[in-house]
Amino acid sequence: MADWTEKYRPSTLAEVRGNNKARDAFEKWAKTWDDHREAVVLHGAPGVGKTSAAHALAADMGWETVELNASDQRTADVIERFAGRAAKNATLAGASAGDASGTREGRQLVILDEADNIHGNYDRGGAGAVTRLVKESNQPIVLIANEYYDMSNGLRNATQDIEFRDVSARSIVPVLRDILRKEGIEFDDDALDRIAEVNSGDLRSAVNDLQAAADGKERLAVEDVVTAARDRGIGLFEYIDSVLKEDSARDAIQSAYAVDETPDDQVKWIEDKVSLVYDAEELARAYEFLANADVWLGRVMATQEYSYWRYATDNVAAGVAAARDGTYGGWTRYGGAPYRSTRDKTRDDVVRKIAESGGFSMGTARRDVLPFLATVTHHCKPRDVTVAMAAWYDLDESAVSFVTGSGETTNKVQSIVEDAAEMREAEMEAHTGGAFTGSVPDDAAEGADGNEDDAGSDEGATDADDELDADVLDREEDETDAGADGDPDAEDDDGQSGLDDFF
Ligand SMILES: Nc1ncnc2c1ncn2[C@@H]1O[C@H](COP(=O)(O)OP(=O)(O)OP(=O)(O)O)[C@@H](O)[C@H]1O
Structure with a gap:
């Protein structure tokens, strides 16, 4: 290439x-x-x-x-x-x-x-x-x-x-536009604006980002740009250094998209480590941004509106970076992970299950699939989609209640999990090596030697799986059409990318 x-x-x-x-x-x-x-x-x-x-x-x-x-x-x-x-x-x-x-x-x-x-x-x-x-x-x-x-x-x-001065975003955009025209790729103007903005003056990295996001596509949308930045990936400590020591507010945002951590985890890490670097005044300013970030995270939880995540990201990355006026270099012993609540642990368990059963990376499961599932099964509605999801990913009560936002002890959740178990059994009987092999319990998987390769892959999917897919898809459309989300835009982005990965 x-x-x-x-x-x-x-x-x-x-x-x-x-x-x-x-x-x-x-x-x-x-x-x-x-x-x-x-x-x-x-x-x-x-x-x-x-x-x-x-x-x-x-x-x-x-x-x-x-x-x-x-x-x-x-x-x-x-x-x-x-x-x-x-x-x-x-x-x-x-x-x-x-x-x-x-x-x-x-x-x-x-x-x-x-x-x-x-x-x-x-x-x-x-x-x-x-x-x-x-x-x-x-x-x-x-x-x-x-x-x-x-x-x-x-x-x-x-x-x-x-x-030679930095090339302004205004001058970067036409360069990107010309390239896409020559490549025969359509684009949303927003996508080009975004690349131009985050690359603050650096045309080479803008062109690199453009290629990462657009190469091989027919049309470049703004979500592709965010996803590409994320896939390029940086390590957690690189991200923390970027926010607390090295980068401007703008570059820190880019790091936030490049690191494989969701905004709530980013907030936890930065909250935990900022005092190792910042002085008192900077800390006071940083904590204000972190408090704002928390407010946005709270709104995400309350509404399942994952598009608010970006405001949390803006605050934790750009805000905290902007709160610093000292120059910090060198190496900091950041130490281990911040405190994790029971809820965090449940979430990690759910993410692991989704990743293992669906054949996703943890990052994709966490950031794309989980929000998507949360949106389409909010409060366990529609019920049959929720049952299908619980069956597909082998989710127990606490996992279902986490994803849907419904209380664990409710009869609703319990009956969904029971129906899901039945559905899994029926499916398992009907097919060996089918949809549910990815999450066959260890002992069963050992017995079914040779099936492990299929784990988490769609290749072994059967007609019945396709029906399941179609069913979930139909439901999703119904939900959106009916405006059941309250907001038709409700994280369509995540829904879309999750959807691609999902099926
Ligand atoms: N002003 C520009 N106009 C058009 N394309 C540019 C411009 N600047 C950079 N590019 C794109 O970025 C690539 C790298 O640019 P170039 O190597 O000339 O940058 P540089 O300023 O010499 O950087 P460095 O100091 O890192 O060598 C070019 O091949 C081109 O694709």
């Missing part, structure tokens, strides 16, 4: 978006190079098009390129060999590909990446060697740097500089 950042790398300067001033200055530098013979530094944040601009300019000018990584020891060797001595008569490539007289035809554009990162590699002469090279080269040189002021004084004085 082609990497879209390569496939859609600008091939001419005109395609480098969002930095018109820098682009014009760069073009002027190239066109007047014969007159000044100075090297130029393109500096700015990662992914804003510096390297692309250098290659695009060379193409526009009809110049060859030689690209070297300045922090690479091999580059150091090459430079040592040529700096101050042969640079006038040879190219950095070591070959005599260039025209020594420096005519435009034979010109090579030397692109020296990571120019802010060369200290340490140049024991003999340090950045001085590069500075010498830059001063004496017979070929145009472009240095690329993220941090201009990390470059040595000497090097800065010997070069022109052009700053």
